Amino acid sequence: MEVMPDELPWRDSYKLLIGSIVPRPIAFVSTVDSKGVNNLAAFSFFNGVCPKPFIVSFAPMRRGSDAGKKDTLRNIEETHEFVVNVVNEALVSPMSQTNPEFPPDVDEFQVAGLTPIASHVVKPPRVLESPIQMECELVQVVHLGEEIGAGSLVLGRVVKMHIAESVYEDGKIDPAKLQAVGRMAGDVYARTTDRFAFKRSTSTDRR
Structure with missing residues (x-):
């Protein structure tokens, strides 16, 4: 089967995108x-x-209702600051x-019953319940269209990280303790508990 994404309605193209690029960090x-006013929203186009x-x-899409910018993007363009909070199983x-x-004017911290905690460098609050929080200053926003289905690429410089001691050991994050989740298509999520080790090839392997 061969598909030309530009020839599809945006929803059909979106289904192929989120079904092919999996799992996606959140x-x-x-x-x-x-x-x-605080705002809190999840985005699975993140890396x-x-x-x-x-x-x-991360890349927020235009609103599917009217192609307008989402509150998150508008706030970042106004203030040049944001916080990325890592999602684990308990936060889903x-x-x-x-x-x-x-x-x-709605504060999603209150909607979700989550605890805002003051950041140290930027103004947006962090999510207390998240095991890793990254305070970010905006580097650049690249707009990729203005119609429904389009999006923007937001690049941020992490100026300070907050890492729960429970997931940190010897300068690294313990994935078993972090229990991060990834997004699949639709309402399906993926755990990161099923892992396997495989040594990456090097140039010496070809000799």
Whole structure:
């Protein structure tokens, strides 16, 4: 079967995208608007970019209702700051409570019953219940269209990390203790408890 994504309706193309790129890490992004109202939303188009400078990225899509910018993106463009909170198994249920498109004056921390805690460098609060929180300053936003189905790539520099001692050991994150989750298609999530080791090939292996 061969498919030309540009020839499909955006929803059909979206289904192929989220069904093919799996599992996807989840960025639970907290922001604050110019009036001081907190916002909290999850995005599964999330990844790391480089360690020096420490850059992370996530990509909010345009709203499916009217192609408008989501509150998270608008807040970041206004304040140039955000926090990425890592989602583990314990956070899946409250995170899901933030999925609806609430009006800008709604604080999703209250909707989800989660605890905002002050950041040290940026203004947006962190999610206390998250085992890893990354305070970020905006580097760049790349807009990729304005129609429904389009999105924007947000690049942020992590200026401070907060890591729970329970998941940190010898300079590394213990994946078994972190219990991070990934997003599949639809309402399906993936655990990171089923892992296997395989030595990566090097140039010496070909000699």
